[in-house]
Amino acid sequence: MITGQLKSQIDAIWNTFWTGGISNTITIVEQLTYLIFIKDLDETETRNERMAKRLGKDFNSIFGADQQQFRWKNLKEMDVQARHAIFNNSVDGIFPFIRSLGSEKSLFSTYMKDASFGINKAATLDQVIEKLERVDMANQDIKGDIYEYLLSKLEGGGTSGQFRTPRHIIKLMVEMMQPTLEDTICDPAAGTAGFLVAAKEYIDKHYSVTELDKHNDHINKTMFNGTEFDATMLRIASMNLFLHGVEEPNIVDVDAVSKDNTVSDAYTLVLANPPFKGTIDKESIAVGLRNVTDTSKTELLFLALMLRQLKKGGRAAVIVPDGVLFGSGKAYKQVRKEIIDNHKLEAVISLPSGVFKPYSGVSTAIIIFTKTDNGGTDYVWFYDMLADGKSLDDKRNLLVNPEVFNAFSFGDPEKLVQNETALELHEKFNLPDILARFPNRNTKAEQTRSRTEQSFTVPFAELKENDWDLSINRYKEIIYEEVEYDAPERIIDKINQIETARNVLMSNLRKSL
Secondary structure (H helix, E strand, C coil): CCCHHHHHHHHHHHHHHHHCCCCCHHHHHHHHHHHHHHHHHHHHHHHHHHHHHHHCCCCCCCCCHHHHHHCHHHHCCCCHHHHHHHHHCCCCCHHHHHHCCCCCCCHHHHHHCCCCCCCCCHHHHHHHHHHHHCCCCCCCCHHHHHHHHHHCCCHHHCCCCCCCCCHHHHHHHHHHHCCCCCCCEEECCCCCCHHHHHHHHHHHHHCCHHHHHHCHHHHHHCCEEEECCCHHHHHHHHHHHHHCCCCCCEEECCCCCECCCCCCCCEEEEEECCCCCCECCHHHECCCHHHHCCCCEHHHHHHHHHHHHEEEEEEEEEEEEHHHHHCCCHHHHHHHHHHHHHCEEEEEEECCCCCCCCCCCCCEEEEEEECCCCCCCCEEEEEECCCECECCCCCCCECCCHHHHHHHHHCCHHHHHCCHHHHHCCCCECHHHHHHHHHHCCCHHHHCCCCCCCEEEEEHHHHHHCCCCCCHHHHCCCCCCCCCCCCHHHHHHHHHHHHHHHHHHHHHHHHCC
């Protein structure tokens, strides 16, 4: 969610579109995303130029010698009409250029082929570029933030429940799963590709240039996968991954849980926040999913899909609504039993109910599991996250030092965990503690923790006895402090003493008049 100055800046850009005669929200989203994409292309080129100069080596340039006019730094300095002409040129202008990025047969090129310029007035383009230039994108996942904010302007916050997962929650999940260069990663509800981008950032940070070069083909073509059926999202996700160094992102245009999606045993890691409270026509559901859970509810079908798409030994970190954890319906119990009994459930991390505010107040949790096909759940690690660093109301104000929060969300959380100041802030920011404890969840120290603590483990037998219920409140022990009250006679005596004293004071006051 964006707030403060950034929100004001985006509102100003929004108003510029409106006064320029563009009122369709999706059109604004697409046009603004194209401009951010063009701006980031130039910033990426500039970084590569500096690195190549510093290291004394060549690099693959995005812009050819005859395409320098398409660079943001040059566009912003142009005459208003000349700039608009470059954007409006459908033959050899800037949009044919961005449609040509990526290989000819890549999905990126497929989704970008329909990208077109939609700002008819040169003055409107000039004002938007001027305002966009003032937006500081250094430490913000601004592309997704803008999309989320603009979606909120639609009636009801959007028609498909399309709310981005907060960046710090994404970072937490990626850090817990620790993706490797051998992984093939998927988000079956890709959206703006926030999970996939965060996984790419993790890999870039944890591996050397030599190791990355060795796996270059895998990174560019097969490592990052997703499904998404919204055309605008497909372009945004593709651009987002392209800007993060994935030349041919494999984001497929398909309804993930429908019969059109036939992928199985393909991925080693799934990271996702699938849609909640959706339904799909039973005739359209992919073959086999209803064998796991006989339902048309998307939050359950996506879990069945993940089990199908994961390779044996593959792992998943998924956000689910609380109903999935304790729902008493047959379909809910079926999917929980499948994950716990036939595979290996690792952890359940309860999230505060305000994490998705102001767009949704639904209570959620992260579940982490491994596909085994033969069980393996011995103990499940539960963590009751009470504070995520922000207020849990609609404002979602930061409660911790911005430097600490941004260091977690955009920097190196492992170093933050060792930071004494961050640990002192645990009451307001539980995420560093989760990262510190998760790797040790199977140790004796963690397994012997009291159930009055924020984290504890529950054995398989107890989960089975409780009909596979995964609600943390089912197992958490609450200590009630005994409060002693005076006897009624003693309370009455105190009231009488107060009344006597009051009467004396009133009598003295009257005598002084």
